[in-house]
Amino acid sequence: MPHPFPIATPEELIAQLNHCTGRELGQALKKASLDATSFEPFATWQKGTYTRNCLAKTNAYELLLLCWDVEAVTPIHCHDAQDCWVYALSGNLVEQRFDVDPVTDELVQTHTMNIKSGQMTFMTDDMGFHDLKNIGNSRAMTLHLYMNPIEKCRVYNETTEVFVQKQLHYDSDVSNYLMSSLEA
Numbered sequence: 124m125p126h127p128f129p130i131a132t133p134e135e136l137i138a139q140l141n142h143c144t145g146r147e148l149g150q151a152l153k154k155a156s157l158d159a160t161s162f163e164p165f166a167t168w169q170k171g172t173y174t175r176n177c178l179a180k181t182n183a184y185e186l187l188l189l190c191w192d193v194e195a196v197t198p199i200h201c202h203d204a205q206d207c208w209v210y211a212l213s214g215n216l217v218e219q220r221f222d223v224d225p226v227t228d229e230l231v232q233t234h235t236m237n238i239k240s241g242q243m244t245f246m247t248d249d250m251g252f253h254d255l256k257n258i259g260n261s262r263a264m265t266l267h268l269y270m271n272p273i274e275k276c277r278v279y280n281e282t283t284e285v286f287v288q289k290q291l292h293y294d295s296d297v298s299n300y301l302m303s304s305l306e307a
Contacts, residue, residue, distance in 0.1 A: 130155040159213035174294035185272035191257035199279035214263020
């Protein structure tokens with residue numbers, strides 16, 4: 124169901140996502156014209172790292188706002204077999220992709236891509252693993268849209284050089300507030 128006007132706010136995006144299934148979710152995000160200022164009321168920040176803020180969660184998708192301090196980086200990770208779209212609201216990030224070499228069983232970098240405001244990237248476990256890092260001189264914000272909610276993922280432990288299962292958490296959850304505002 125096409126949106127009659129450009130999607131510009133978190134509420135408009137969530138309303139559109141609620142009418143999408145499967146990879147239509149990514150198409151809705153790609154067509155959006157989002158401004159970081161409309162997401163600022165839902166942002167939380169933590170010095171030296173990033174925060175995960177849940178904006179919406181249904182059986183079909185999960186929408187997170189990640190808020191990145193300068194030089195914040197994720198560990199190398201998968202997405203528990205879910206499609207993931209990342210939309211840069213502000214800042215300058217780099218995505219690195221990795222695969223496990225079948226002969227040496229070592230992690231090998233396969234791709235690097237800069238992501239700037241208004242740009243989007245896609246990742247699924249079939250493409251390997253990835254990490255994201257804020258490489259700008261200021262904070263950054265990104266939206267992460269998962270085809271289905273994920274509660275755990277495999278994360279690469281740099282010290283032991285093996286993947287471990289990690290339970291995911293939110294630093295804030297405004298999904299009930301945003302979802303109920305759509306019903307009003």
